[in-house]
Amino acid sequence: MARTISSFTMRHTVIANARAGTVLEAGADAFRKRLEAAFAACGSQAEIRLVPPRDLDDALSLAIEADDAVPVIAGGDGTINRVLPVLIQAGKPVGILPMGTVNVLGRDLGLYGTLEEQVKALCGGAPVEMDVGRVNDRMFHSISGMGFFSLMAREREQARRRFPFSRAVAFAFAATRSILFTRPIAVDLLVGNEHVMVQADAVLVTVNQFDGPDWRRGALDGGLFEVHVLNAGGLYSRAKAALSIASGSWRTAKNLVSFTGSAVTLTRRDKRRGHVTFDGEVERRSGTQSYSLLPRALKVIAARPAGAE
Template identity: 35%
Template sequence: MRRILVLLNERAGTVVDRGPEAVTAALAALGEGGRAVDIRMLPPKAMPAAIAEGARSSHDALVVGGGDGSVNLAASALAGTGKVLGVLPFGTMNLFARDLRMPADIEGAVTALQAATPQAVDLATLDGRPFHSLSGIGFFSQMARAREETRGHPLGRFLGVAWAALKALRRTGKFRFEVALDGRREIVDAFAVLVTNNRFGVDWRRPRLDEGLLEVHIAEDASTLGLARAGADLVTGGWRDNPGIRSTTAREVTISHVRRRAWTATDGELIRADVPLHYGVAPKSLTVLMAPPEEAPAPAVRPAEAEA
């Protein structure tokens, strides 16, 4: 890769915390080795157009610094083009960036990008629109709605997320829907449904990004205690030990409801979608910069062994 375009959301958490000048200075290291790097700091409203333009440009790679929503726009724009996407973890959750082995600190992320290699990964789709990590209804859409209401919380981003979760729990009720998993249909009463692109581990990391699978998590216990526990488990990654949440895999998922439209939280962004919701998989449709795995530290050599 000789020509790299870097698009940064000027309101992303890392940019705000570190300052635009410090972030730009750290990213200049991407130009080592003769690469041409074009770094642009943009307001949030300008990101969609800049990403679309970057996908059509002559650059070899597009690197996006923002939250999961900004990365979703870039993944959608680059899907199927063969152009390479790099991700800087500048948001709150940074699910996709973590799976690409990007460190949270800007200097570490730049070093990881310098050593990264292109790799083809899956995208999931909702009604044909790609997403890189997850999409949810019920509690998850309420969580996204509450997060928007608490954006800029005076106690900081992470306490803001916790407050949003409490608001979402208060608003969430049980609903009935029909779900079809690879054509197998059933009626379900639940307060939340989460569809993920490939399978997440309990640490909210995916061992593989190219399984060609969706995983569906259905939270069915709608008691006050069950709701609170399930919400906490889904946020912290403890859902696999929760008897009120069941999980299954499929390649095609359809969710039907009596309402004509439903709020979905897809890669952290709130979307109003027509019902039924159709989920699918686009195998290896996106090329990303994947950092090498961390090397395990070499075992210490005792003096006696060294002399031998």
């Protein structure tokens, strides 16, 4: 029996990045209908607004201001990064539907699987508070870094446009170019009171710690950074690093060293501008990068753990 409008008990307003890979692959109309059907199956009437990246802030702000529906932002880690100021100022939980390549934050919130499975988890989810990282004047929700990992982020975006038919091919292409063209960087690293000088292929800073081999955080409000340094080791070392990332065995890499602290300072000793990544978004920056935490600054909706009421 078809569900009627009067039978809906929830309402959601979904602001979706019209340039997200999931939308482009399915087509705008097909994606909208599939998403509406997924929410309807969970007892929610959803309004789907597909907007270009430049209009995401305004569209999300309007959705948050309305009191008759739960606001949802749909997109990859980079999309969530772009709207962080709006999310932090929201004053109420906002739903997230991950539609990117990596979806670090989506996995941490328990939102994975098919689009229908993600919507079901979101509709039955619960509000959580999470820490946000800040680098000078720039915020990020999960990962920031320089060197190999930032080059991977840049190459991945270019590869996705070049190979839209296969994420696996895009990843392999991006990894190959990153392995070949990464150059070691000399970095002064201050984590808490620990000061080290390193020659590294990559430095990665995460908001809270990844648990085990998976790129997944058990706690989003732990109040600390974890810093991973991939010591310089040449092509072979970078190739092993890329393989360990893909296989989930990166925690056991011999040339990877990790630190934890509530504040981090990174300074390139060559004083040159370099690429720094923020949740997959890449910028060229110079000078000292000072990392600080905004404790529990973000309210989002996470899937309830299995068995939770």
